[in-house]
Amino acid sequence: MPDLQGGRSLPSHGAVSSWADVRQGAREVLPLLIALMPFGALFGTLAVDSGLTVAQTVGFSATVYAGASQFVALQLLALSSPIWSILIAVVALNFRHVLYSASIGRHLGHFSRGEKAAAFFVLVDPLFAAAEERVGHRRLTRSYYFTFGLMLYVGWSVSTLLGAIFGGLIEDQRAFGFDLILPVYFIAQTMAFRQRAGFLPVAGVAAIVSILVYVTIGSPWHVTLGGLAGIAVAALRRPAGNGAP
Numbered sequence: 251m252p253d254l255q256g257g258r259s260l261p262s263h264g265a266v267s268s269w270a271d272v273r274q275g276a277r278e279v280l281p282l283l284i285a286l287m288p289f290g291a292l293f294g295t296l297a298v299d300s301g302l303t304v305a306q307t308v309g310f311s312a313t314v315y316a317g318a319s320q321f322v323a324l325q326l327l328a329l330s331s332p333i334w335s336i337l338i339a340v341v342a343l344n345f346r347h348v349l350y351s352a353s354i355g356r357h358l359g360h361f362s363r364g365e366k367a368a369a370f371f372v373l374v375d376p377l378f379a380a381a382e383e384r385v386g387h388r389r390l391t392r393s394y395y396f397t398f399g400l401m402l403y404v405g406w407s408v409s410t411l412l413g414a415i416f417g418g419l420i421e422d423q424r425a426f427g428f429d430l431i432l433p434v435y436f437i438a439q440t441m442a443f444r445q446r447a448g449f450l451p452v453a454g455v456a457a458i459v460s461i462l463v464y465v466t467i468g469s470p471w472h473v474t475l476g477g478l479a480g481i482a483v484a485a486l487r488r489p490a491g492n493g494a495p
Contacts (some may be wrong), residue, residue: 268393275397282376283405286317290409293320295417297410300328304414311410315374315403319343322469345474349481350378357381357390365392372399448487456480 290311297307314320319340326336351370358366377399381390440453460476467475 268391271391271393272397275394276401278380279376279398279401283401286376286402287405287409289317290406291413291417293317293324294410294413294415296321297324298414298417300324304411307414308407308411312407314340315371315406316340316344316347317374317406318473342471342474346477347373349477350375354378354381354390357385361392369395369399372396372403374399374402377402448484451487452480452484455483 293311294307297310298304302310310320314323322339322343323336326339350373354369354373355366358369361369377395380398381395384390384394456476456479459479460472463475464472
């Protein structure tokens with residue numbers, strides 16, 4: 251609407267809300283970027299050490315964009331594993347993203363078809379956790395979602411590039427504790443849901459099944475089967491307030 255005193259147009263409420271969501275998304279993603287960029291740099295370093303070029307390494311991160319499975323694929327490539335086995339491992343490790351999409355997709359009804367495709371492409375673990383937390387009390391807007399998701403995506407790609415170029419300067423990555431970044435990160439993401447009803451039985455069963463599968467069948471099936479076991483427990487649990495009379 252026009253500003254009668256100054257002759258200028260005032261921003262609409264929608265524009266103000268959009269900028270607020272952009273700022274909130276950026277504010278919430280920055281701590282995660284600080285934690286994840288060393289992990290991306292480590293991937294870039296290891297990929298170049300394994301024989302990939304800098305361009306191939308950055309292209310790998312930009313197109314696959316799935317940290318854990320990128321490391322698995324890199325390890326299998328180093329072992330000269332057949333392509334079919336690499337594909338199966340990557341799909342098994344990333345099957346949780348199908349579940350993420352099914353959950354988040356319920357809240358993207360106001361996104362266009364193209365926006366949904368882009369939203370699912372950038373949907374990774376921290377974005378899923380942040381989006382699920384937000385929909386508990388506020389609408390999941392495009393401004394918030396894509397600010398959070400694109401900053402993660404760009405940060406991951408840039409850190410991969412930096413690792414590919416400068417990673418050779420670090421002789422022993424384990425001396426800096428880089429090998430602990432992934433497990434610590436996943437534990438932190440899991441514990442963010444500890445206040446939700448049923449957290450302990452769901453997380454407990456998922457952890458037990460995952461460990462059993464790991465020691466019997468091996469990686470990466472423990473991720474998929476452990477996750478499915480946790481989902482089964484969550485689905486079978488009686489919702490709070492619906493107990494038997």
